Amino acid sequence: MTLSGLQIFKLLPGGKKEANANCKECGFATCMAYAMKLAKGDASLDACSHISDELKEMLEAQSGKQQEEITFGCKSSPVKTGGENVVYRHDKTFINPTCLSIQINTSEGLDNCIKKVYQAANYTVERVGEEIELQSLTINNDSEDYVTFNNILESLKEEKTIDKVSLILVSSCIKDLLDGYTIIKERQKPILYLKSGIQDDYIRLYTETKCPVVVEATSVDELSNLVTELEKAGIKEIIMTLPEESEAQPIEDLTLIRRSTITNNVKTLRYPIITFASKFCNTDSSIEEGMIAGSLMAKYSNIIVLNNFNPAIVYSLFTLRQNLFTDPQKPLQMEPKIYTIGEPDKCSPVIVTTNFALTYFSVASEIEASNIPCYLLITPSDGMSVLTAWAANKFNGEIIAKAVKDFKLEETVDHKNLIISGYVSMLKEEIEDEMPGWTVDVAPSEAVDLPDFLKEYKPECKQLI
Ligand code: SF4
Numbered sequence: 001m002t003l004s005g006l007q008i009f010k011l012l013p014g015g016k017k018e019a020n021a022n023c024k025e026c027g028f029a030t031c032m033a034y035a036m037k038l039a040k041g042d043a044s045l046d047a048c049s050h051i052s053d054e055l056k057e058m059l060e061a062q063s064g065k066q067q068e069e070i071t072f073g074c075k076s077s078p079v080k081t082g083g084e085n086v087v088y089r090h091d092k093t094f095i096n097p098t099c100l101s102i103q104i105n106t107s108e109g110l111d112n113c114i115k116k117v118y119q120a121a122n123y124t125v126e127r128v129g130e131e132i133e134l135q136s137l138t139i140n141n142d143s144e145d146y147v148t149f150n151n152i153l154e155s156l157k158e159e160k161t162i163d164k165v166s167l168i169l170v171s172s173c174i175k176d177l178l179d180g181y182t183i184i185k186e187r188q189k190p191i192l193y194l195k196s197g198i199q200d201d202y203i204r205l206y207t208e209t210k211c212p213v214v215v216e217a218t219s220v221d222e223l224s225n226l227v228t229e230l231e232k233a234g235i236k237e238i239i240m241t242l243p244e245e246s247e248a249q250p251i252e253d254l255t256l257i258r259r260s261t262i263t264n265n266v267k268t269l270r271y272p273i274i275t276f277a278s279k280f281c282n283t284d285s286s287i288e289e290g291m292i293a294g295s296l297m298a299k300y301s302n303i304i305v306l307n308n309f310n311p312a313i314v315y316s317l318f319t320l321r322q323n324l325f326t327d328p329q330k331p332l333q334m335e336p337k338i339y340t341i342g343e344p345d346k347c348s349p350v351i352v353t354t355n356f357a358l359t360y361f362s363v364a365s366e367i368e369a370s371n372i373p374c375y376l377l378i379t380p381s382d383g384m385s386v387l388t389a390w391a392a393n394k395f396n397g398e399i400i401a402k403a404v405k406d407f408k409l410e411e412t413v414d415h416k417n418l419i420i421s422g423y424v425s426m427l428k429e430e431i432e433d434e435m436p437g438w439t440v441d442v443a444p445s446e447a448v449d450l451p452d453f454l455k456e457y458k459p460e461c462k463q464l465i
Contacts, residue, residue, distance in 0.1 A: 003058060004091070009035035011055040012048070020050050040092065066262050068270050069096065070212050070237050072191050073166020079135050081239075081302045082272030087262050093327040099303040100293075100317060101136035101168055103276070104152060107143035113152050120309045121161045125318060128332050128357045132318045134165065138305045139180070141171040149176055153183045162187050168214075168274070168305070169193065174201055181209050191239055191274070191303075199226065203233045212237035214274055219243060220253050224268040231268075238271040239303070244279045251299050258300040272302035286310035294320055331383035332357035338407045339364070342373030346414040347461035349374045349454060351443070352400055353421060354381035354389045362447040370451035375412060379403040390424045397430035404435060417459035419443050 014021040014031025021031055026047035028034040037043035045059055069083030079099050086092045102120040104113045117137060124133045141149040156162045167190040169180045177192045192205050193214035205213050215238055217223040223240055230238060242253050260266035277293040290313035293304050297320055326332060334355045341364055353359055355378045367374045379399050381389040389395035416438040420427060422445035431440045443453045
């Protein structure tokens with residue numbers, strides 16, 4: 001069970017109202033402050049000499065990863081999956097982002113498979129400053145076509161895609177998996193999924209390859225019993241998969257497994273889970289598959305295999321993943337400085353805003369859309385959006401004036417005009433008071449209205465006067 005800060009506090013001298021409560025020996029002003037840091041893993045257990053053995057034991061157990069972490073795929077850049085130790089992300093940030101894998105089916109024919117491989121393997125997007133790409137491909141011998149299955153793997157190896165994406169091999173024939181593994185073993189440690197396998201098959205696969213094996217069962221109880229037997233046989237790297245049922249069932253099962261592992265410390269369910277989103281769809285629609293994948297990602301599949309490669313759906317899933325696996329207490333931030341959008345000159349407009357990454361990217365993309373080169377002055381605002389930063393006094397005249405000075409804006413442009421968002425129009429006079437000689441112009445509140453505003457806008461540039 002994961003203890004919250006409040007639960008820890010109740011077991012400390014402060015919570016028990018003992019004589020040495022709030023003695024500050026730990027370096028924190030109160031037992032409550034120390035408890036909050038302990039809960040986040042940001043303080044050492046040894047800092048308080050009054051901590052009980054019972055609490056120490058509970059926290060030591062908690063600090064370990066309760067879900068097993070498995071590493072697979074490219075030897076040069078492997079994927080880590082699992083390793084989670086909380087049920088809810090507001091308790092503590094999730095650790096290893098859900099791995100998205102595009103499935104290549106031999107039944108699609110070699111040429112189509114190769115085409116899909118390269119489309120998926122080369123798909124890259126940038127979002128909120130992060131370069132994101134697909135990490136994995138699942139090669140599925142669904143047509144029991146040994147030659148095509150091997151040809152796909154050979155082609156991956158020749159084109160060096162094998163060093164870029166981590167592989168999951170699927171077949172209902174153990175020979176396919178063992179031979180496929182042999183083709184790629186120098187550069188890959190794939191996950192091996194023998195469909196409808198039995199205990200002895202899993203043991204053989206693991207013994208001969210030392211690769212993670214997917215084990216399946218018809219219920220969570222059966223899965224737990226199977227894992228117990230496989231562990232006894234020495235299998236250390238297990239990936240679990242769920243029975244094929246209705247749409248609601250996987251969410252129930254995934255939640256049950258995560259809670260059992262984290263909250264109730266059920267060891268036999270502690271392995272990462274792979275799900276095949278299309279198994280829970282009624283149609284072949286990539287939209288339906290994407291919606292199901294989104295639910296599976298939120299609750300709590302570690303690897304999700306998509307049968308369709310639809311860039312729009314993959315982008316939506318990347319967005320969801322980025323949000324789920326970001327520390328909610330540390331907003332994504334940009335470095336405070338002057339950014340150039342396009343190729344601005346000394347007469348180009350200067351827009352000032354906060355360092356919240358989403359604010360930056362919304363404003364920057366609208367400036368790009370306007371085709372009017374600008375400077376974007378980003379102030380240090382603790383990653384808050386404009387209105388929140390203004391309310392928290394992190395975006396005010398003094399801070400903006402300091403940023404103008406620190407980043408040498410006067411040397412960058414030949415005018416003294418700043419543009420602020422309409423949301424903080426009340427800052428106009430305050431900024432002008434802090435920066436005598438400067439004029440502050442108020443843009444529309446919504447970034448989407450910036451292009452129209454910029455088309456009409458001209459700073460009072462010395463060069464043009
Ligand atoms: Fe409380 Fe222990 Fe810190 Fe003293 S050392 S303030 S008792 S947590």
